[in-house]
Amino acid sequence: MNRSSEATPTPPPGPYRRGVRFLWRRWRVVLRLALWSVLETGQTFLTGYALAHALDDGFLDGRESVGLGWLGAAALGVLVAAYGTGRVYRAVADLVEPLRDSLVRQVVGRGLREADGGAVSRLTQQVEIARDTFAGLVMVSRSFVFTAVGALVGLFSLDPLLLLVVAPPLLAGIGLFVATLRPLARRQEEFLVADEELAGQLGVVAPGLRDVAAAGAEQDVAEGIDRGVAAEYAAAGTLARWGVLRTAALAIGGQLPLVLLLATGPWLLANGVTPGALVGALAYVTQALLPALHNLVHGLGASGSRLAIVLRRLIWDAPGNSAPCEDVTPERRTSPAPALRLSALTFAYGPHAEPVLKDLELTVARGEHLAVVGPSGIGKSTMAGIVAGLLEPDAGDVRVDGHAVRGPGAVGRRVLIPQEAYVFTGTLRDNLRYLREDPVPDPELLAAAEAIGLTPLVERLGGPDADLVPAELSAGERQLIALTRAYLSYAPLVILDEATCHLDPVAESRAERAFAARPGGTLVVIAHRISSARRADRVLVMDGAHALCGRHDELMERSPLYRDLNGAGEWGAAPDEEAAVSHPPLSLRDPYRVDPVPRPGLPGDRGHVVAHRSVGQMEAVGDLGDRRAPGGE
Template identity: 45%
Template sequence: MNPLYGQPGPRSTQDPDRERDGDTPGARRRGWSLVRPAVTAERSAVWTMLAWSLLEAVPVVLSGQLMASALDHGFLIGDSGTGLTYLSAYGAALVFGAFGTRQVMTPLASVVESVRDRLVRLVVSAELRRAVLSDAEADTGAVARTTRQTESVRQMTAGLLMTARTVVFSVAAVVIGLLTLVPQVALVTVVALALSGVLLVQLSRRLRRRYAASLAAEEHLSKEAGEVLRGLRDVYACGAAATADRQVGQAIDTQAAASMAVARLAAGRLGVIVVGARLPLVATLLMAPWLVRSGAATPGEILGAATYLITGLEPALRSVVQTVANVGLQLGVLLLRLADRVTVRSGPKGGSARAAGTHLELEEVTFGYGTHSEPVIEKLSLRIEEGEHLAVMGPSGAGKSTLAGLLAGLDRPDAGEVRIGDRSVEELDRAWLRRTVTLVPQESYVFTGTVRENLAYLHSGPGPEDGELASAITLFGLDELVARCGGTDAVIERPDALSQGERQLLVLARVYLSTAPVVILDEATCHLDPVAEARAEQAFIARPGTLVVIAHRISSVLRAPRVLVVESGTVADGNHQTLREWSPLYADLIGHGS
């Protein structure tokens, strides 16, 4: 897909405000879908991380059992040596757990960096597409804001994965340990965990909305402050400092109030710890006399159960409240925000049609850069037949490159219509359009890859044959450059080491080898000497298809049977004879002025 054109995002049947705030399952899935491919691609690292997490959970599993044995089989019967041996075993288990934690870091880093790299690519690509396609004034803070949010996602993902796996394995280890030690306490603990889970979900739903509102307020503050700073000179010149101060101040107050609302509700989630961990501990202490008298548990087992609850369950629930819930919530909202930025809905989307024929036509076309700017092109009608060779000339800023962009379907006219063949450009399939019309700008892009890959980049199918490739290399005078690189299958490691002229020749040969029937050269030979320029243009003249040359030199104009002269909003169209008579600029440039 051509990177200049974004695809519209999926439509939601939910309320748009709730969708934007991340308060619907569809919205949350849309946000998390940004990172899912990166995590899936690192599945081996995920499995490695889980394997080391099992070793990390060993101290939790053994803690209660070892404490119970140390008391029942050691200290309570006066055998301090045995008791200390069990405690030493617990210490050894902690060492094994620490080793597991250390080993987790490498696979965790692989997952997190993969997520970060994917998000950066998506966000930067989206901002570039938005800058190209949007008619609105550029948001200068967008890249900085989204980059900051992307880095926050990276840090939150690392913290979430690190803590979430610890919580899952710790809670499982506590429940298993209690079942083997004191099943009655295990039952009470499971019920308490279920109640704390319900409470956590309800609080998180409300907190998600408040956090989304806080993030929106932060973005609004950034936008308001940016607008005031950009127009600071005008603010003071108009005596509007008080108004600007009030405008930014209101945004600051709104953002502060939203942050306080998040903090107040977050504090209420301490109840999750009380319900999930403290209630089972209180219940254990209340049941202890009955459990010991009935023989259901020994004093050591009661201590072991308390150890599971204090050293295993409570820290896990604190992590849930302080890290997993908070970070997971913020991460979900941030991902949804980034998903909104990644989805570019503006710009020409194109249709699905293909044109019959490839003649180019402009009908009463007007185009200007900005709503209030003077039109660069106004009510221009022009037809270029299939296979025709047209040169366009005029002073800098006259609208030559604008005309090239309109003919190629890259720019949308403010009025009038651009057609290729029997179809409006708006109706055409964008992929078909890009294969049919190739615009070559002044700047030449050569990528790191083999010479063959660079030259065959625009060729449809498996690529040009060796003979065709060799012919194009000779035709454009690239034999010496290709030999210096090491042949057609040698890699161009540093494209920037090539001269601008060499890069232009490579790109021109690439377009020559393409199957595009319409080629537009927008001063694409400006870095070539006159001999190389003439050789390149003669190659395209002999090539089947339509050729439009935005002329850099008068020699390019003289090679074309038809010339378009653009100057100060006027357009003169004709051959050399008629233009010498009717266009003073043309006559002056070719040396026939009076």
């Protein structure tokens, strides 16, 4: 399977473009927020303007009533601004809560669909970070813009010389702050990645502390956790060092104008600036620009960059944004006409449903044995149905042996064996030659039966011409018949969609190896046991967001999901299962109708006992002979 170089899916829009679209869809709320913020602009303007005229036209001119009137106007502006601020918070809530609800839906959906070790950190921490920082970002950005406009207009109204003194250091401080945003964002991302990895480590270790202690692995596990803590600590230290530049930007843009006003005070007064105007300018800097810039630097510098990173990790990496299947195998097979090629394959069960497959890229070479693994419902059987022509994809292209999966001759190029094998009433020979138009010679039929493992059933039934009654066959026997039928077909591509789930590991191994050795044949197995993946040339791991391909040992190192599947219950298997033989249960001679496990190493064996009938309560083995009532163990 090679990664296609022809069809690279366009990445989804980033957080900034998504943010613009999010605000545009709620333009009424944004407009309402801006209108209420205008009231704060009026209060900011009156902060210095009213104070300047109260001094120049009132108190310094001996007219106290005029001075008190200007101060009263400033106080009225404060009351009006307070009313507007209350309405501002309501508008901000109308922006913030829809964002939080959308993020929670995406994170919960991802956690349900995938083995996502970072889902807990995303839901409990990063979604709340996004919510709180988005609200703070809206507040501080809005406040700085309207406050700065009000203050600068007030300075110009009092005297343009005041604007000449205040504006250059203010712009320099803002420029320095903007220049540090990108490095700060990278350091913030490094910190969040370290935090998420540490949360994922703890999520694995915490439930297995008993196993860690039982295996004596405390030191190894502690060292791994220590490395995660150290990485997060180092990232936090680097972020803090870059934060020093925020302090410098604040000093230049907010505190240097104050120093310049005081230092140039005599010159300003000598050039026509009134004492009241100078005091008003000091009020603009200390009461408006400095607090607004302080909030902007700390809000946008820390919370803003954090919000951008969190949204990128929550939305860019959300489910459905499937990357092409990456081939981690160094050796790459090439063929002018591969056995199977999927290009940007996308499929959803309905126009409004979440895509089960999205932009899936897959190439299977002739003669290759591929196993497909992944959680239930991830799209493995859907992919098999599309390759077999039973489902039509919403987008993308599917080619089997260089031809479309639907059209003349398509049926003869691939065969799909589903989990529930189809066997019809008739002779065994009729069932086995069902996919062949020409008669099948007995030597070929019997050789196929021997290769798949059907010979014991053929002999028990009395030969190929024996009559079959499907209801009298076990599920495993029906699967063996269907497998032999596919083996006898001329189709070069065979797809086994859990077609051996009713066979024991030995019988399953025999059947799969027979198909893998079939001359000119290509095998794709939707696996339900880890042994199927180990036998394959390569394994495709489907996890909903990304597809990863490689050999078993490589994926054990590269794919956390594949490691989890190896340790899951139905995937766990005894190391010697290839050499194992099937053992029937022991005879029911025990008076309690409880028998020991017949052989160590069977899946699920932990040295316990097996009950052959339903029981309401169980006791420990040592208590079975005490003749007392069950003790609830």
